[in-house]
Amino acid sequence: xxxxxxxxxxxxxxxxxxxxxxxxxxxxxxxxxxxxxxxxxxxxxxxxxxxxxxxxxxxxxxxxxxxxxxxxxxxxxxxxxxxxxxxxxxxxxxxxxxxxxxxxxxxxxxxxxxxxxxxxxxxxxxxxxxxxxxxxxxxxxxxxxxxxxxxxxxxxxxxxxxxxxxxxxxxxxxxxxxxxxxxxxxxxxxxxxxxxxxxxxxxxxxxxxxxxxxxxxxxxxxxxxxxxxxxxxxxxxxxxxxxxxxxxxxxxxxxxxxxxxxxxxxxxxxxxxxxxxxxxxxxxxxxxxxxxxxxxxxxxxxxxxxxxxxxxxxxxxxxxxxxxxxxxxxxxxxxxxxxxxxxxxxxxxxxxxxxxxxxxxxxxxxxxxxxxxxxxxxxxxxxxxxxxxxxxxxxxxxxxxxxxxxxxxxxxxxxxxxxxxxxxxxxxxxxxxxxxxxxxxxxxxxxxxxxxxxxxxxxxxxxxxxxxxxxxxxxxxxxxxxxxxxxxxxxxxxxxxxxxxxxxxxxxxxxxxxxxxxxxxxxxxxxxxxxxxxxxxxxxxxxxxxxxxxxxxxxxxxxxxxxxxxxxxxxxxxxxxxxxxxxxxxxxxxxxxxxxxxxxxxxx
Numbered sequence: 348x349x350x351x352x353x354x355x356x357x358x359x360x361x362x363x364x365x366x367x368x369x370x371x372x373x374x375x376x377x378x379x380x381x382x383x384x385x386x387x388x389x390x391x392x393x394x395x396x397x398x399x400x401x402x403x404x405x406x407x408x409x410x411x412x413x414x415x416x417x418x419x420x421x422x423x424x425x426x427x428x429x430x431x432x433x434x435x436x437x438x439x440x441x442x443x444x445x446x447x448x449x450x451x452x453x454x455x456x457x458x459x460x461x462x463x464x465x466x467x468x469x470x471x472x473x474x475x476x477x478x479x480x481x482x483x484x485x486x487x488x489x490x491x492x493x494x495x496x497x498x499x500x501x502x503x504x505x506x507x508x509x510x511x512x513x514x515x516x517x518x519x520x521x522x523x524x525x526x527x528x529x530x531x532x533x534x535x536x537x538x539x540x541x542x543x544x545x546x547x548x549x550x551x552x553x554x555x556x557x558x559x560x561x562x563x564x565x566x567x568x569x570x571x572x573x574x575x576x577x578x579x580x581x582x583x584x585x586x587x588x589x590x591x592x593x594x595x596x597x598x599x600x601x602x603x604x605x606x607x608x609x610x611x612x613x614x615x616x617x618x619x620x621x622x623x624x625x626x627x628x629x630x631x632x633x634x635x636x637x638x639x640x641x642x643x644x645x646x647x648x649x650x651x652x653x654x655x656x657x658x659x660x661x662x663x664x665x666x667x668x669x670x671x672x673x674x675x676x677x678x679x680x681x682x683x684x685x686x687x688x689x690x691x692x693x694x695x696x697x698x699x700x701x702x703x704x705x706x707x708x709x710x711x712x713x714x715x716x717x718x719x720x721x722x723x724x725x726x727x728x729x730x731x732x733x734x735x736x737x738x739x740x741x742x743x744x745x746x747x748x749x750x751x752x753x754x755x756x757x758x759x760x761x762x763x764x765x766x767x768x769x770x771x772x773x774x775x776x777x778x779x780x781x782x783x784x785x786x787x788x789x790x791x792x793x794x795x796x797x798x799x800x801x802x803x804x805x806x807x808x809x810x811x812x813x814x815x816x817x818x819x820x821x822x823x824x825x826x827x828x829x830x831x832x833x834x835x836x837x838x839x840x841x842x843x844x845x846x847x848x849x850x851x852x853x854x855x856x857x858x859x860x861x862x863x864x865x866x867x868x869x870x871x872x873x874x875x876x877x878x879x880x881x882x883x884x885x886x887x888x889x890x891x892x893x894x895x896x897x898x899x900x901x902x903x904x905x906x907x908x909x910x911x912x913x914x915x916x917x918x919x920x921x922x923x924x925x926x927x928x929x930x931x932x933x934x935x936x937x938x939x940x941x942x943x944x945x946x947x948x949x950x951x
Contacts, residue, residue, distance in 0.1 A: 359439040359603060362407040362489045364505025365497070369523055369534050373399045373502075374696055376521050376536040378509045379543035380404070382414070382485045383666030383681035385492035385503070387540055389428050390689035392499050393831055396696055399534065400496075401507040401523055402543075407486050409439060409602060410570040410642045414485045414678035416587075418774045419476035421679045423815070423826060423908070424686055426478055430491055437487045440601045444586035445482055450763055452592050452756070453634025454599055455579060456745040459591060459760040460767070475775050475805055477815055477824045482587065484602050485678065507532075512539065512552045512662065519661045537696060538661045540688075542681070545652070547668035553659050559651030560724065566597075566612035566647055567620070571629040572605050572640040579635055591759065592742050594631035596734055606642060607633075613649075613731070634745050649673045649727040651720040657709040663688065669712075672720035673727045680719060683777055684712050690831075690906035694930060699881050704784065704931030711779040719773055722800040733766050771803035779810040779909060786903075786912035786928050807897040809912055813904045814896050818888060825886070825893075826908055832882035833911075835872050836902040838894040839865050861900075864916060868901050871922040879926070905929065 364380055375391055377384045380402035388398045417425075425431040435442075447462040496503055511522030521534045541549025550557075577584075586601040597610030609629045614620060622641050629639050652671045657664050665688060666681030688708045694700040737759055743752035776799075779785060780792055787809050795808070805814035815826045828834070839861055869885055876883035888894070899913040903925065911929045918924060927933040 359437075359486075360409045362486045362493065364402055364405055364407075365493070365503050366405075366506070367502060367504045368530075369399050369401050369504050369507055369532055370502055371533070372535045373397050374536065375399075375538050375540055375692060376401070376519070376534050377540045377542060378402075378521075378549050379541065379547075379666075379668065380489065380493075380503055380505065381407075381542060381544065381666065382488040382492070382678060383685060384540075384542035385489055385496065386424075386428075386682055387542060387665060387685045387689065388496055388501055388503070389430070389492055390685050391692060392496065392501055393428065394689060394693035396693055398501055399536075400501070400503040401509065401534075402503075402505050403508040403526055405505040407489055409484055409486045410606060411645060415482055415600060415602065415608075417481045417483065418679050418770075419478055419480050420774050420777065420812075421682045422478040422481050423476060424682050425481075427826065427831070427908075428495075430495060431478065433491045433494075434481065434483055434487060437483065437491055439484055439487060439603045440586060441583065441604070443583050444601055446585045447587070449585050449588045450760070451585075451588050451590060452742065452745055453590055453595070453632060454584065454588060455634040456592070457756055459756060460764050475771070475803060475815070477817070477826070509543070509548050509552070512549070514660050514662065538663060538692060541662065541664045541668045542666045543668050545667045545671040547664065549662065550654060550664055550668050553662045555659055555664065556655045557652045558655055559653050559720065561652075562616070562648035562650035564613040564649075565616055565618075566610060566614070566649070567625065568645045568647055569609045569611055569625055569629060570602065570606055570642040570644075571609055571626070572642050573607065573633075574605075574638055576633075576637055579637070580633075590632045591734065591737060591763070592631055592634075592745075593738060595628050599632040611644075647674055649724060649731075651724055653713065653716055653720060657684075657713055658705055663705070663708065670716040670720065672716070673723040675723055675726075679774075680712075680716055683715070684708075686907040687712055694881075697880075699879055700930040701932060707782050707784040707931060710782050714781060715777055715779070718798055719800075722773065726800075729766065733762065737762060768801040770800060772798060772800045775803040775812060776806075777812050777909075778806070782810060784911070784929050784931050785810045785909075786918070786925055788913075805896055807899070807902065807910055807913060809910045811910055813902070813908050813910050815908075816893065816896070818886075818890070818893075825888075828886055829884065829904055829906075829908060831906055832884050833876065833906060834884045834886055834904045835869065836893075836897065836904065837865055837869060837885065837887045837900070838897055838902070839900045865900065868917055868922075871917060872903070872926075875922040875926055879930075881926070881930075903929070 374397040377387050377398055377400045380400050384400055388400050391398045425434055446464055449458060449462050450460040451458050493503060506526050507523045508526050509521060510524050513520045518535055518537045519539045521536060521539055523534060524531050541547050543549055588599045590596055590599050598608055600608045602608055609632050611625050611628045626639050626641055630636060654664055654669045657669045665684035670680060691704050691708055695702055695704055743755050791808055807814055815824050818825050818828060873883060900915045902913040903911045905911045912925050
């Protein structure tokens, strides 16, 4: 029997949801045990919220797995939850197969655009984050989240279908049914969070519509299974490839040592390709004749469908239940939903904030999702047009090594290189620029550069992701230090009065009035937070580079790592006014004006 790369004895193919009954009462009922739902349970549990999760399915399988690539911003949340190392260790194919995303004529063919190989000595981390991007099938995330939740006694019940929702002034009664026995139960919750996918029952029951462009054609995501092909591809083949040839296009990506994802299409909406047709595309992607088994084929669309609101009363939506777009990193938006909503739900349930704070979840996340969805749809249309043009000009057979073939591949590579644009903005520029709970600076919204999918620079202005960086020689980052609470950064030097170093390394004196001002700001925020029983971490950074990045003496950062306020001195109303705004207890005229400037669902 051929040797298979070890997976530590783990069953990497099937995730089994726990068997049990949902509890009668809970703070938040989460409907859907996909990665977003289980991430939400993880986020809320870390904040002391009683949660339960139900899902109609009893298992999730690797061969129907969706998302695989996770951006550095998503990895920041894995790290914040303390689960990054577990996720790293739960690989389903050897991680050394990852060599970056290669643009090739086939797996065994020609590289069209050279991609730097991973460096044994290099860190691999991007410029703006402490951690690298990560490739793990979404079933890996589900299993890691399930294990973590079980350790914390959180109930996750597979085989239970949501059928009824009834909301009143005190909470929600959710009627769920065991899909096998027909047993009915009612779960009483303060809030219900629907993370049950694009065809969300939660969204349908609460009557939330969707907007956006419908697809005019369809595509298929295939999982094909091979035998031992190491004699053709080597013991460590490239795991992530985008193929361009006359028969196949799109991703050819490993999901296990024997299973690969292949894309087929586009096809007319009514067309049903045969199994032989799909397997022929799979063989073309590999670039040689081999025995393939078609394990699964799922339909997806290049389209945009976004809920008209992410909140209706005590019912909230996240992940695909709230927004479906052209594939390519969509799970990242779902994880972003969770990070944004988690601290707000916790603040409301703990009595730190009014229920109206939850309105800002829709204000902040829906415009962000529209930005990314519009970009993704336009990118897919450009890519499809480029592929048609390339094919019209001909793509030489892999076996053709003649001068004309070499020149043509170089032309194709240059075209792909010219069309390529990075995604730094999509990854990191998660700005919230039309929110009632951000204390924007005077003139900020009118002067900010527009959002771009391919460009990102660390931006410390209110509403933006707080720039991260190392803060001690042992590797801890600012985001590590912030943890799960609010944080007040003090960036003017040593609070004891000892001189800070300037950028040359020489002592820089601190005027006494600066020290008095810093202590006044810190004291005001700590007293106000304590009076509300609101967790607040005060972080003094003496590094002049940190001050240069943040451009202010004091910065208030929310638990989701977004800047809420910054300034040298407190505004009128002091720390109380700032926290009132941030916790949804005071409406911002600036934000209200921004919201009125364009349609609420498309704040661009």
